[in-house]
Amino acid sequence: MITLKVIVVVAVAAAVLSTAFAVASQSFVDFLATAQDAELRKNTIGGHTAGYGLHETSGDVLDPASSSSNTASDEVAIDPDTYLRSFNYGRVSNLTNGSTVREFTLVADDRQTMEISPGVFYNVWTFNGTIPGPTLRATEGDLIRINFINNGTKPHSIHTHGIHKAGMDGVFETINPHGRFVYEFYAEAFGVFPYHCHVTPLEEHISRGLYGVYIVDPKTPRPEADEMVMIMNGFDTDFDTENNFYSVNTIPYYYMHHPIEIEEGKLVRVYLVNMLEFDQINNFHLHGNLYQLYRSGTSMAPDEYTDMVTMSQGERAILEFNYKYPGQYMFHAHKTEFAEKGWMGLFVVKDPTQTGGSDGSDSSSTRLLETKTISGDVGT
Amino acid sequence: MEKDEIHRRSTSSPSSSLQPRWFASAKMVAIALVPLAVLAAMIAFIFGPGQQFLGTGTPLPEISIERIEFQEGGRIIAYIRNTGPIDVTVAQADVNDRILPAAIEPSKELPRLVEAKVIIPFPWNEGDPYEIGVTSSDGTRFSKGVNAAAPAATPDIEQAAFFGLIGTYVGIIPVLAGLLWLPFIKRLSLQKYRFFLSLTAGLLVFLGIDALVEGSEIAAESVAGVFNGQILIVLVAILSFLVLMYASTKLGERSKGRTAAATTTAEQEEEEKVDKLSAYDDDSIHASQAKKTLDQQQQQQQQQQQHRHLVVVKPVAMALMISIGIGLHNFGEGLAIGASVVLGEIALSTFLIVGFMIHNTTEGLAIVSPLAKTKVRRMIGKIIIMGLIAGIPTIIGTWIGGFVYSPVAAIIFLSIGAGAIFQVVFLIYQGMAKEETERGGKIMSDASIIAGFAAGMLIMYVTGLMI
Numbered sequence: 080m081i082t083l084k085v086i087v088v089v090a091v092a093a094a095v096l097s098t099a100f101a102v103a104s105q106s107f108v109d110f111l112a113t114a115q116d117a118e119l120r121k122n123t124i125g126g127h128t129a130g131y132g133l134h135e136t137s138g139d140v141l142d143p144a145s146s147s148s149n150t151a152s153d154e155v156a157i158d159p160d161t162y163l164r165s166f167n168y169g170r171v172s173n174l175t176n177g178s179t180v181r182e183f184t185l186v187a188d189d190r191q192t193m194e195i196s197p198g199v200f201y202n203v204w205t206f207n208g209t210i211p212g213p214t215l216r217a218t219e220g221d222l223i224r225i226n227f228i229n230n231g232t233k234p235h236s237i238h239t240h241g242i243h244k245a246g247m248d249g250v251f252e253t254i255n256p257h258g259r260f261v262y263e264f265y266a267e268a269f270g271v272f273p274y275h276c277h278v279t280p281l282e283e284h285i286s287r288g289l290y291g292v293y294i295v296d297p298k299t300p301r302p303e304a305d306e307m308v309m310i311m312n313g314f315d316t317d318f319d320t321e322n323n324f325y326s327v328n329t330i331p332y333y334y335m336h337h338p339i340e341i342e343e344g345k346l347v348r349v350y351l352v353n354m355l356e357f358d359q360i361n362n363f364h365l366h367g368n369l370y371q372l373y374r375s376g377t378s379m380a381p382d383e384y385t386d387m388v389t390m391s392q393g394e395r396a397i398l399e400f401n402y403k404y405p406g407q408y409m410f411h412a413h414k415t416e417f418a419e420k421g422w423m424g425l426f427v428v429k430d431p432t433q434t435g436g437s438d439g440s441d442s443s444s445t446r447l448l449e450t451k452t453i454s455g456d457v458g459t
Numbered sequence: 460m461e462k463d464e465i466h467r468r469s470t471s472s473p474s475s476s477l478q479p480r481w482f483a484s485a486k487m488v489a490i491a492l493v494p495l496a497v498l499a500a501m502i503a504f505i506f507g508p509g510q511q512f513l514g515t516g517t518p519l520p521e522i523s524i525e526r527i528e529f530q531e532g533g534r535i536i537a538y539i540r541n542t543g544p545i546d547v548t549v550a551q552a553d554v555n556d557r558i559l560p561a562a563i564e565p566s567k568e569l570p571r572l573v574e575a576k577v578i579i580p581f582p583w584n585e586g587d588p589y590e591i592g593v594t595s596s597d598g599t600r601f602s603k604g605v606n607a608a609a610p611a612a613t614p615d616i617e618q619a620a621f622f623g624l625i626g627t628y629v630g631i632i633p634v635l636a637g638l639l640w641l642p643f644i645k646r647l648s649l650q651k652y653r654f655f656l657s658l659t660a661g662l663l664v665f666l667g668i669d670a671l672v673e674g675s676e677i678a679a680e681s682v683a684g685v686f687n688g689q690i691l692i693v694l695v696a697i698l699s700f701l702v703l704m705y706a707s708t709k710l711g712e713r714s715k716g717r718t719a720a721a722t723t724t725a726e727q728e729e730e731e732k733v734d735k736l737s738a739y740d741d742d743s744i745h746a747s748q749a750k751k752t753l754d755q756q757q758q759q760q761q762q763q764q765q766h767r768h769l770v771v772v773k774p775v776a777m778a779l780m781i782s783i784g785i786g787l788h789n790f791g792e793g794l795a796i797g798a799s800v801v802l803g804e805i806a807l808s809t810f811l812i813v814g815f816m817i818h819n820t821t822e823g824l825a826i827v828s829p830l831a832k833t834k835v836r837r838m839i840g841k842i843i844i845m846g847l848i849a850g851i852p853t854i855i856g857t858w859i860g861g862f863v864y865s866p867v868a869a870i871i872f873l874s875i876g877a878g879a880i881f882q883v884v885f886l887i888y889q890g891m892a893k894e895e896t897e898r899g900g901k902i903m904s905d906a907s908i909i910a911g912f913a914a915g916m917l918i919m920y921v922t923g924l925m926i
Contacts, residue, residue, distance in 0.1 A: 134534065134580050138564030141552050141577075145560065198550030198567075199598045316598020323598060324558075331558070419557035 143197040143421065144332040156193040156203050156210040156288065159328040160337060163307045166216040166294070169223075179221045181266075185212060187254075187276065187289060189231035196324045196331045196421065201316050204231065204276075204287035210329050211310045211354070212291030215274065217266040219298050225262040229254045235284070236260075238277035239293055240393070242267035250277045269297040270377035271350045271395045273310075286315055286356035288329075292395075294350055297379065304348040304399065305341055311353045311361045311390075311412070311422065322357050324421050325412065331421020334410075338425035343405050345431075350376070351388075352395040361422075362389040363398070364413035370400035387413055402428040520547040520595045522569070523683035524603035526864055527591050528611040533582040536611070537591045537603070541569035542683030548596040554581050555590050556602075583608050609800065614862040622797055622857035629796070629815035630789050630853025635846045637823015644824075644831040652831050653891065654911040659828040660884045661915020662821050663781070666788050667880035669923070671696065673791065674873035681866035688867070692874040699878025700885075707780065707886060775841065777829040777890075781883045782845035785822045786852040787876030793856015794872065798864040800857075817922045822849055829887070 140146070149155070169181030189204040206212025217223055229235045233256065238249035243264035246252065254260045276289035292308050312329060313322035324331045341347050349370075355361045364387050371381035372388055376397040388396055402408065411423035521543030528536040535554060541547050547569050552561035561579040569575055577593060585608055592602035644655055671692060678688025792815075826845050830838070860869070891908065895901060 134562055134578055136562030136564055136578060138562055138575070139567040140560070140562055141549065141567065142560035143551055143558060195598075196550070198548065198596050199594060200596055201598050314598070316594075317600050323594065323600060416557070421558060 141198070145336050146197065152194075153208075154194050154200075155330070156195045156205070157329045159330050159333040162209070162211070162214075162328050163309070163339065164305075165214060166306070166308075167213045168216050174222065179218070180224060181215075181217045181221050182224045182226065183213075183215055184226045184228070185237060186228045186230050187235040189233055189235070189287070195314050195316070195329060196326075199316060199324070201314060202287070204235075204284065204289045206237075206289060206291055210288035210290075211312070212274070212289070214292045214294065214308045214350075216294045216296065218296045219266055219269045221266045223262070223264055223266055227254060227260045227262060229256055229258045232256050234258075234278050235276045235289065236278050237262055237274055239264070239274040240272035241270075241293070241295070248277075253278050266295045268377060269295045270375045271295075271352060271397055272375075273352050273354055273393055273395065275354065282320075282356060285354065286313075288312075290354045292350060292352050294376075301348065301379070302346060304346040306348045306350070307339070308350045309352075309363075311351070311355050311363070313355050313358070313417070313420075313422075315357060320357055322355070322420070325355070325361075325417040326421045327424060332423060334424025338407060338427040340427050340429060341402065343428050343430045344401055344403070346399060346401050347426075349398040350395070351390075351398055353390040353392055355392055358414075358417070360389050360391055360414070361417065362387060362413050363410065365398075365400065365410050366408040367404070367406075368400050368402055368408065370398040373397040373399070402426070404428065405430045518544045520545055520597060520599060521683070522547060522549070522593055522595060522601040523681075524591060524593070524601060525574075525681060525683075525866060527589075527603060527605050529583050529585075529589075529605075529608045530611050533580055535579045535581045535583055535589070535591060537577040537579070537593065538574060539569075539577055539593055539601075540574045540683065541571055542686075544571070546570045549575070549577070549593050550596045550598075551594040552577050552579050553592040553594070553600075553602075554579055554583075556592060556600075585609060614858075618861070619858060622800075622861050623854050625796060625800075626793055626851075626854030626857045629819060630793065631847065631850035633816045633819035634785070634789075634823045634826070634850040635843070637820040637825075638827050638842055638846045640824045641827040641830060641842065644827055647831065650907050653905065654907040654914075655824075655831075656828050656887060656891065657908040657911030658915035658918070659781070659825040659911075660887045661912040661917075662825050662919050663784070663880045663884050663887075663915075664912075665916045665919035665923075666785065666822075667877045667884070669919075670788050670791055670873040670877040670880070673795065674870040674877070677866050677870050677873075682870065686867060688870055691867075692870050692877075695871055695874035696878040696881070699875040700882045701878075703780070703879055703882040704885070707776070707882070774829040774831075774833045775838070777883070777886060778826050778842075778845055779848070780879070780886070781829070782826045782849040784876060784879035784883050785825065785849040787872060787879055789819070789822070789849060790852035790856040791869065791873035791876055793853040793858075794860035794864070794869045795856075796853075797857035797860025797862070798869070800861055819850075821918055821922065 167183065169183045172180045172182070174180055185206045186208075187204070187206055188208065189202075191203055191205065191208070192200050193203045193205075193210075195201045195203065195210070203210055215223070215225075223239075225237060225239075227237050234253040236249040236253050239247075239262070241264070247262050247264045249262065252260060272293045272295070274291050274293045276284040278284050290310070290312075292310055294308075309327040310329075311325075311327050313325040315321060316323045326333065328334075351363055353361045366386075369384055369386045372383040372385055373379075374382045374394075374396050376395065381399070388398070390396070405428045408426045408428065409423060410426060411418040521541070523540050523542045524537050525540055526538040528538075530536060537552070539549070549563055549567045549569060551558055552563070553559055559579050559581060561577055564576045564578070566575065577591075579591070583589060587608055588604065588606050589608055590602050590604045592600050594600045644652065647655060674692045675689055678692060682688035796815075823846060826849060827842065830842070856872075892901075895905065
C-alpha cells in the first residue's frame with residue numbers, strides 16, 4: 080500500500096516538477112539555439128573609442144555612435160550635414176530709405192513624429208519641419224520681417240533675442256492654431272542669438288524643438304572663414320525631466336560617423352548656441368586646439384583664448400580657431416554624461432596641399448580602424 | 460437501445476427523429492458552438508471595422524529586463540522580454556545610462572512576449588553596482604539594476620561542483636543531521652510527542668509562508684506584470700494543495716480497504732509491517748507510555764488494526780510527503796542561492812551558509828516527527844532516502860538558479876512547495892484532531908499542541924534571522 084502511495088505521490092510530484100523544469104529549461108534551449116545561430120551570420124560591434132571588446136553577432140547592431148539612419152529622409156528631424164553650413168538670408172528687398180529688408184517665413188508645427196536618434200521616434204515640434212529651425216542671418220541695421228504661420232494644434236510664437244519693440248517680443252501675442260503674425264524689427268546689435276517659441280509650458284515648447292539660431296553680422300564683416308552653426312540640444316523622450324539624448328544639431332553622435340571636414344590652417348568660425356533644456360549647464364571642449372571666444376558674439380575683440388566654454392540655456396558665443404596639424408580631432412561636452420549620451424563629434428583636418436585630401440582624412444580613418452581591430456582582441 | 464430511441468423521440472422534433480444518430484450529436488456540437496461563433500464574429504468586428512470606435516488610449520510599450528549576466532572579457536548580457544501590449548523595436552542600449560554600442564539577438568524587433576539577448580561589450584568591474592537599460596523606438600528607457608557585478612556562472616564542471624558543494628552544505632547535511640532526532644522523538648511521552656509533532660507543523664507553516672513571500676518578491680522584482688506573478692503563486696499553491704490532498708485521501712481510502720482484506724490473510728506486505736501505527740520497536744522498548752501497558756505482541760497487533768482507521772495517512776507516507784514538500788521548498792531555496800550568486804546579490808559568506816545549515820536542520824526534525832511510533836529497524840534506508848528527497852533539490856536548485864535562472868519557474872516551484880507544505884500541515888492536524896476526538900477532547904484546548912506550534916514558528920523565525 081505504501082508503495083502505491085509513494086508511487087502516486089512521486090508521480091504527481093514528478094509531473095509537476097517536470098512541467099516547471101520545462102518552463103525553466105526553455106530559456107536554456109533558446110540560449111543554445113542563439114549560440115548556434117551566432118555562428119551563421121556575423122555583424123560586428125565595437126566601441127567608438129578603443130577599450131571596448133569587439134563582438135560578432137547574429138542579430139542586430141544597436142550602435143548610434145557609428146551609424147545612423149538616412150538623415151536625408153523626411154522622417155529624420157534634421158540633416159546635420161546640411162544644417163551645419165546653411166544660412167538663410169531671407170528674401171531681400173530695399174526700403175525707400177535704402178535700408179535692407181529681409182523677409183523670412185517660419186511655420187510652426189507640433190504634429191509630427193520624427194527620428195531624433197537612430198531608431199528613436201519622438202513627437203517633435205518644429206519650425207519649418209526641422210529641429211533646429213532654419214538659421215536666420217542678417218546684417219546690423221537690416222529690417223527683419225518674419226511671416227509666422229502656426230500650422231500646429233497648440234498656440235505658438237516666436238521670441239527672438241535682441242533689441243526690438245515690446246509688441247514684437249513673441250510673449251504676449253501668442254498665435255493660435257491656423258493663425259498668422261508678422262514680426263518686424265531692426266537687427267540691432269550684432270551677435271549670435273537664439274529664437275524660440277515662448278508659449279507656456281515653456282519647458283515643453285522648447286524641449287520639443289521649437290528653436291533656432293539668429294545671427295546678426297556687424298556692418299564691417301568679420302574676416303572670411305569656414306562658418307558653421309552648432310546648437311547644443313537634447314531630448315527627454317521618456318518625460319522624466321531628464322534628457323535621454325544630447326547632441327549638437329539634434330542627432331546624437333552624428334558628427335562621429337560623419338566628421339566635419341575642415342582645412343588645415345584655415346579659420347573656422349562656429350556660431351554656438353546652447354538650447355539644452357532640463358540641465359543647468361552645457362559646454363564645448365575642443366581637442367588639440369584652442370579657440371578665440373567671443374561671448375554672445377557682440378564684440379569684435381575675443382573674451383578668452385581657451386578650449387572650454389560653459390554655458391547655461393540661452394547663452395551663446397562665437398568660436399574661432401584654425402588647426403595646425405591634420406588629422407581627426409574630437410569636440411564634445413566636457414560633461415561626460417552628455418558626451419556619452421551623444422554630444423560628441425569629430426573634425427577632420429585636411430592638408431590642402433595634398434590632392435584629394437588623402438593624407439588628412441584617410442590616414443586618420445585608417446588609424447581609427449586599426450584601433451578598432453586592436454580592441455577586437457579584448458573581446459570575442 | 461430501444462429506450463434511448465423513445466427518449467429521443469419524445470425530446471426532439473418529429474423531423475429529426477428520422478435522421479440518424481450522428482446527426483443528433485452533430486447538432487449537439489453545433490448548439491455548443493453557437494456562443495463561440497458569436498464571440499468569434501464579435502472579435503472579427505473589433506479587429507476589423509469596429510477598431511475605430513473602440514481604439515481609445517495609447518498602448519504603451521513595456522520591456523522587462525529579466526536577467527543580467529556579466530561575462531569575463533568585458534561583456535554584459537541582458538535578457539529582455541517584450542511584456543507590453545504592443546510589438547516593440549529596441550533602438551539603443553546603455554550601461555549606467557550611458558549609450559553604448561550593443562548587439563541584440565535574434566532581432567531588435569520584439570513581438571509580444573518574445574525574448575531577446577542584448578550583448579554590450581563593456582569593461583565592468585567585479586563588485587560594482589550597474590544599471591543596464593534599453594531604449595525602445597519611442598524613446599522610453601527600461602532599466603534594471605544589479606547591486607554588485609559578479610562573473611556569470613558558466614555551466615562547467617567546476618562551477619557545478621561549487622554549487623553542488625554549497626547545496627550539500629546547506630541542504631543535505633543539515634537535513635540528514637536533523638533526522639538524527641528520531642531516537643529522541645521516539646522516547647518521548649505522548650504529550651511531549653504531540654508537542655513536537657505540532658512544532659513540526661509550526662516549522663512547516665513558517666516554510667510555507669516563507670516560500671509564498673519569497674515567490675511574491677521574485678514576482679514583484681523580476682516577473683513582468685503580464686504574467687500575473689502574484690496570482691500565479693496563489694493559484695499554483697492552491698492547486699498543489701488540492702492535488703496532494705486528493706492523492707492522499709484516495710490513498711487513505713484505498714489503504715483502509717486493503718488493510719481490511721489483509722487482516723484475514725496471514726501474509727502481509729513488508730512495508731505494512733514496518734508501517735504499523737503503534738508497533739513495538741525492540742530498540743526502544745520504553746518508547747511511549749501507551750505502549751507500555753501492553754504485554755503481548757498479538758494483543759497489540761489487534762489494537763493496531765482497530766486504530767488504523769483513525770489515522771488519515773500512515774506515518775511513513777506522512778514523512779514522505781513532508782520530505783517532498785520540504786524538497787520543493789529547498790529547491791526554491793537552491794534557486795535563490797544560485798541566482799543570488801550569479802546576480803551578485805549576496806556574497807555567500809560563511810555566516811550565511813551556517814545560517815542556512817541551522818535553519819535547515821529543523822527540516823530533518825519535521826521529517827522524523829511522524830515516525831515516532833513507527834518501527835524503525837528496517838526503515839533506516841527509507842529515512843535516509845527521505846532526507847535526500849528533502850535535501851538534494853537544493854543542489855539541483857543551485858544549478859538551475861545559477862545557470863538557467865527563470866523567475867517564472869522559480870515562483871512556480873516555490874508555490875508548489877508552499878501548497879505541499881500546507882497540505883502536510885493539514886494532515887498532521889487532521890490526524891491529531893481525530894485522535895483527540897476519539898479521546899473526547901479538542902486539539903485547540905491542548906496546550907502542548909498550541910505551544911509546539913508557536914515554538915516551531917519561533918524557531919524558524921530566529922534561525923531565519925541568520926540568513
